[in-house]
Amino acid sequence: MSSDHCPPSERPAGTAPADILRLTDFKLRFRGQSVATVNGVSLTVSAGEILCIVGESGCGKSVTAMSVMGLLPKGTSDVLSGDLSFMGKTYDLRRQNLPPHLRGNQIAMIFQEPMTSLNPAFSVGDQIAESVLQHQGGTRAEAMQRARDLLVKVGISAPDQRLKEYPYQLSGGMRQRVMIAIALANDPKLLIADEPTTALDVTIQAQILDLIDELRRDTGMGTMMITHDLGVVAEIADNVAVMYGGEIVEYGPVREIFANPQHPYTIGLMSAMPRLDRPGGRLAIVPGSVPAIENMPSGCRFRTRCAFANERCTERPLPKAAGSGHHATCHFAPLEDHIRVQA
């Protein structure tokens, strides 16, 4: 890449014809606040791709996902800018959301706690069949058959028995599989998964990640996966967006992000993560904590926690290219070119 500054909308990956989703310069402010909670997020998901959005609690991952789905409660926030393209059609989010009929049909979503999204009063079979009937029509018997096939597909044993069971009778991992079965009921083009494995044991998490990986291979579905676990990112992502304070501070192919991270926050997160291959000693931390939205600094939002910040960081840094499809939003990336540290 020749130019130093490369806005995400011009990334070559973003112009690929197989783009399923593209979000451009999305800004959202909650009512009664003076600072935007999501401050200019751009990302793309193409067919068969898994994009992971990673960042600490409160950085705006869920708000971004909910906005894509058009699920944020009305009247609580204002979209300041943002275009959303889905399957080639573009919607200006200031004025319109995705048409609701796409939801649960072409775009499906799964959440961290499946218990809150499953209806406790209906059997597993009824809930899956309902979703099929709603979007595809047909007879009840056909929908039930489809429900059974889906349970098999998501790796649930004894599907005939499970169809008749209620959510409370299932373990957490099983419920998440049922959620995935419902999400897949209508062969979505895009799956949005918000922390789908955070509440699960590693062994069950591994099974669910295997499942998502297999499904995107088989169906070409694009996936936007939200997580705060860098291990999950390393294992499953094709591309990664690292978020801090409502902004994407680094974006790129997963191997690039891990082999050649650019932004001080990305480097900090990786340094803070305990590593199996380098046990003991002190972890290099990210000092302090995320400021409340009203105290978010101007310029680089990370500067109150960044060891390398100086007066230049009161100016908002632009995305800087670091390789193909890889960019970071820091005045001093790459650090070794701009910074020395004296003992």
Next chain:
Amino acid sequence: MSGDVILRATGVTKRFGGDGFLTRSPVVQAVDDVSLEVRRGETFAIVGESGCGKSTLARLLMRLLEPTAGQVIFDGEDISHAAGPELTRLRRDMQFIFQDPFSSLNPRMTVGKLIGEPLEVHRPELSTGERRAKVGDLLRTVGLSDEHANRYPHEFSGGQRQRIGIARALASGPKLVIGDEPVSALDVSIQAQVINLLGDLSRDLGLTLVIIAHDLGVIRHMSDRVAVMYLGRIVETGTAAEVFDRPRHPYTQALLASIPAPRPEGEERAAHLLGEMPSPTAPPPGCRFHTRCPFARPECRTAIPELASADPGEDHRVACYYWRDIASPDGAARAVPRSEPAEARFALYRAAIEGGQVVHKPAGSAPAAPPAT
């Protein structure tokens, strides 16, 4: 670390339920015949899937629960059925750090009062002034400052609240602190601060720590020795290095293989452990892992294998009939190799965080082209 044992459990068992008068609730075998030793000054970790009995075991070790069978010896004394003044003394010597820094602190008490309270109970001889000074000491020990004493929990971030919880646990001057998932609710960046703090405390105060965590990276980082639990029983124990680098039990191997990690380019995903842990109301007979074990043979379904030495002299023990026949996978953790400039960046980051002086090179001195990757 000395070899002196501070806490010993022998054949500890805990069953819940089964005592309803008309409607007998099913018996839950939460902890079954657990024996372990915790040495003075070490950090001992208990790991295993949700529901395997970790919290129950921790509560038994602290005498927050009474065992159905077996014994817990703390500092030479049998505490399994301790009560009255003996229990008060025990509460001073053994403290608990909870998982949830949000719900474990009374929102109506100032931080000073929260930390002062255990001092009032366990150090009644202190005057009000001495107590206030001690609260200040404790706050500074956990990286907060004296002024924080007048504030309320809601004014603090998650990591700070966990520090307050730790200061509170340290107030009585305990010999042993048990943390049940003490960092699980925290973001990585904050989690690292608390992990460092716990490491400092164990080193500087000679504190013995028992840590329960489900994050295997956290366990590997923090602990000297580890016990792996499955369905109420310990299936493998040893030094963290032995257990993580040469896991012997098929369950430990499966658990380690489940840790999400980068997959080398072109490599197939490794086969993961299938199925889920059976209910502890109906644990399978024989080796409790046999229903999910790829190596199970008929013998495994009848008698429970004992926890026995895997490497004599090395303190590594495993409860599996066939561990000798099962290859121990190469424990080398997978990581994406970093580029050289990236290594330099990590070094710069660490140097800056550890107090080095950051100098910005004059603009224009940087090479024009981005580094080759």
